[in-house]
Amino acid sequence: MDELAVAALTVISVLVFVFWYSWMFKKSKDGTAPHPPGPRGLPILGYLPFLHVNLHHQFTELAQKYGPIYKLQLGSKICMVISSPALIKEVVRDQDTTFANRDPPIAAIAATGGLDIFWAPYGPYWRDMRKLFVRQMLSNNNLQASYGLRKEEVAKVLRDVSKNIGKPIEIGEMIFLTELNVILSLLWGGTIDAETRGRLGAEFRYKVSKLVDLLGKPNVSDYFPVLAKFDVQGIEKEMRAVVPGIEEILDSVIDERMKMIAADGGEPSAEREKDLLGILLELKEQEVGEGSSFGLTQIKAILMDIVVGGTDTTATIVEWVMAELLQNPDIMKKVQEELTDVIGENNIAEEFHITKLHYLDAVVKETFRLHPPLPLLVPRFPSQSCVVGGYMIPKHSQVFLNMWSISMDPQVWENPSEFRPDRFLKHTENFDYMGNNVQYLPFGSGRRVCPGIPLGEKMVMYLLATLLHSFKWQLPEGETVDLLEKFGIVMRKKTPLFAIPYQRF
Numbered sequence: 001m002d003e004l005a006v007a008a009l010t011v012i013s014v015l016v017f018v019f020w021y022s023w024m025f026k027k028s029k030d031g032t033a034p035h036p037p038g039p040r041g042l043p044i045l046g047y048l049p050f051l052h053v054n055l056h057h058q059f060t061e062l063a064q065k066y067g068p069i070y071k072l073q074l075g076s077k078i079c080m081v082i083s084s085p086a087l088i089k090e091v092v093r094d095q096d097t098t099f100a101n102r103d104p105p106i107a108a109i110a111a112t113g114g115l116d117i118f119w120a121p122y123g124p125y126w127r128d129m130r131k132l133f134v135r136q137m138l139s140n141n142n143l144q145a146s147y148g149l150r151k152e153e154v155a156k157v158l159r160d161v162s163k164n165i166g167k168p169i170e171i172g173e174m175i176f177l178t179e180l181n182v183i184l185s186l187l188w189g190g191t192i193d194a195e196t197r198g199r200l201g202a203e204f205r206y207k208v209s210k211l212v213d214l215l216g217k218p219n220v221s222d223y224f225p226v227l228a229k230f231d232v233q234g235i236e237k238e239m240r241a242v243v244p245g246i247e248e249i250l251d252s253v254i255d256e257r258m259k260m261i262a263a264d265g266g267e268p269s270a271e272r273e274k275d276l277l278g279i280l281l282e283l284k285e286q287e288v289g290e291g292s293s294f295g296l297t298q299i300k301a302i303l304m305d306i307v308v309g310g311t312d313t314t315a316t317i318v319e320w321v322m323a324e325l326l327q328n329p330d331i332m333k334k335v336q337e338e339l340t341d342v343i344g345e346n347n348i349a350e351e352f353h354i355t356k357l358h359y360l361d362a363v364v365k366e367t368f369r370l371h372p373p374l375p376l377l378v379p380r381f382p383s384q385s386c387v388v389g390g391y392m393i394p395k396h397s398q399v400f401l402n403m404w405s406i407s408m409d410p411q412v413w414e415n416p417s418e419f420r421p422d423r424f425l426k427h428t429e430n431f432d433y434m435g436n437n438v439q440y441l442p443f444g445s446g447r448r449v450c451p452g453i454p455l456g457e458k459m460v461m462y463l464l465a466t467l468l469h470s471f472k473w474q475l476p477e478g479e480t481v482d483l484l485e486k487f488g489i490v491m492r493k494k495t496p497l498f499a500i501p502y503q504r505f
């Protein structure tokens with residue numbers, strides 16, 4: 001190397017050092033917080049090639065190495081994983097407004113255009129739609145008034161199971177179809193007819209599960225927007241193939257409801273005015289929120305949200321409860337003794353019994369702890385840069401709240417991997433579903449907390465009380481319960497649970 005080159009190199013090195021030093025100095029003078037630690041990935045790809053199928057396990061292992069908040073570079077996106085109650089509180093309570101935004105994946109845009117409540121950005125459209133949904137469908141008054149519809153659907157379950165005594169039943173599928181009918185009936189006061197139900201039945205469930213799976217699958221297009229048009233994994237294409245099958249049922253419901261409005265002379269009749277679908281149809285083509293036009297696309301997005309959000313989750317948790325009870329016969333026995341005491345041998349379960357079923361409630365809560373249906377909740381998307389746990393979270397990073405790791409943390413729960421409902425009998429007042437206790441958030445917390453809690457909680461308890469009070473359950477000959485999970489945005493059992501009913505009384 002000649003002298004000139006050495007001199008140039010020296011000058012460049014000095015300049016680089018001076019810039020670096022003044023940048024660092026400015027940072028600490030400004031008090032800018034450092035970024036969290038995290039594993040190094042590959043250039044450009046970041047940590048993306050190292051992600052495992054069971055993200056919740058992998059995120060928990062990484063937390064053991066990097067602490068309760070760490071950073072992952074995934075392609076062009078910065079992701080943060082948070083897994084301690086104290087830091088989760090900073091996100092969902094102390095800085096809830098900043099973290100109330102969502103970053104819809106391409107799969108969600110393909111499914112609903114991001115116009116549903118679940119994926120809509122935090123803002124006036126989301127607020128209006130969520131308010132309408134909660135007020136028109138899930139207010140205390142409306143839920144009380146619609147008890148007859150739920151009772152009818154649960155009676156159908158009783159009849160179906162009674163007809164199949166001694167034969168294996170797929171628990172998740174049965175619950176899914178029941179919850180689907182309950183939700184549709186709450187939307188517009190009617191149910192889908194038996195023919196459509198029979199025709200679409202299991203296939204509809206398959207499509208909803210597929211849609212949910214596609215939403216939870218890491219997609220290269222989300223991490224490299226320049227590649228989005230190539231849809232390398234075919235996720236967008238698969239989603240576009242699945243959606244019409246789901247829309248078919250929504251279309252038939254919308255058609256029926258529009259026929260009713262037409263029969264009422266274009267004006268909804270007084271008693272129909274109250275259902276959510278009627279109101280959404282009235283809003284059609286009007287302006288809601290700040291200047292967004294509202295049409296059939298938005299209506300279908302919201303219906304899809306409610307149908308998909310409510311069915312798969314409810315079916316999943318009921319299936320997990322039944323699996324845990326079949327695995328733990330002593331606990332099953334205690335549940336059934338309580339049911340006999342509260343309901344009586346000659347009666348069937350009713351919704352008013354639910355508040356007296358403390359042990360069953362503890363069993364459900366313990367199942368939500370061990371098998372949270374949304375183990376990482378739904379990633380948050382801060383609308384501005386902020387500091388959590390002393391670390392910088394840049395604006396528009398993807399923030400995962402790892403509730404599964406908290407469920408498994410021995411510092412939070414004694415013997416966390418054991419199924420022990422009794423722990424909820426001691427602390428019931430602290431562990432409701434409303435998101436007030438950050439150790440336990442099966443329905444999320446803050447502004448984005450699940451709005452379906454009143455219905456979800458009622459249906460899970462009512463269905464379980466009915467199934468467990470009226471029938472004894474056994475596994476098919478020679479089978480054992482497996483409690484393996486299949487990770488996704490909704491974490492289901494890896495293999496569906498089949499159980500055989502026998503009359504109890």
Ligand code: HEM
Binds near residue numbers: 118460
């Ligand atoms: C066992 C049942 C259920 C579970 C475990 C569950 C869980 C959740 C969770 C964890 C979230 C995200 C919360 C967050 O980001 O903090 C959520 C959101 C949501 N859930 Fe549920 N859910 C259930 C039932 C239902 C039902 C029955 C409905 C509707 C009838 C529903 C509709 C929704 C909607 C619309 C959202 C999006 C809320 C928003 O972003 O503002 N869910 N749910």
